[in-house]
Amino acid sequence: MRYRFRGTKSVGMDRNRERPSCPFEGPNLWACVFASVGAVAVLGGVGGCVRDAAPAICPDLQVGDLVITEVRGPQTRDDALGQWVELHNRSGAAQDLLGLQIRWRRIDGSRTDFAIIRREVAVENGGYVVIGAGPDADLPAHIDVGMGNDLPTGVPPSAAIDVLACDQLIDRITYTGLTRTGTYSLALQPPDAVGNDSAAAWCNNSPANNTEVGPGSPGVANPPCD
Ligand SMILES: [Ca+2]
DSSP states (O other): OEEEEEEEOOBBTTTTTTTTSSOGGGGGHHHHHHHHHHHHHHHTSEEESOOOOEEEEOOOOOOTSSEEEEEEOOOSOOTTTOOEEEEESSSSEEOOOTTTTTEEEEEESSSSEEEESSOOOOOOOOEEEESSSSSSSOOTTOSOOOOOGTTOOOOOOSEEEEEEEEEEEEEEEESSOOOOOSSEEEEOSSOOGGGGGGGGGGGOOOOSSSSOOOOOOSOOOOOOOO
């Protein structure tokens, strides 16, 4: 397991700007934010650090080490399979994804969400990991970790997904109009972070009749396009 430690940072706004830097507090996240805001107000703006700084932890990954391979968004009817994104590890080593960030930017610009992997999540070299849009508790067997409240409106139907380790962009895809009867699936084998930039490498993994809802292939290699 390899981690990078990017020095320390204090309670306040972090380098990503979109969210407060109280990393990995889990349910105490917002308590931390409110505590720091309140302290700053009381002190009349004298500093923003109200406790010991915490190290920023992220997996030691380079560009292309993780590849976005499959996305499941809202379906035509609710099912127990959920919304999720699948990543493939082609870094050459097993990885722990604690601290990995997944940024979701809606194509229409209406919102941006940051999801952070807040606990250890192992993925073997050559393996797949499935990150669900729901809470990280009572997960279905095919989902490895949940994004919880980091993605409160679920997987957007049209978005750019950025996978970030510390400030490094590891992979990015852009998609529009997710299928509502299965998954958006990268057919390229082996999956590649450059090859998945092309929409031509993707197709919908949905039942042929396009009325039933398909499960996709969470956690395993994707089938070829028809
Ligand atoms: Ca898959």
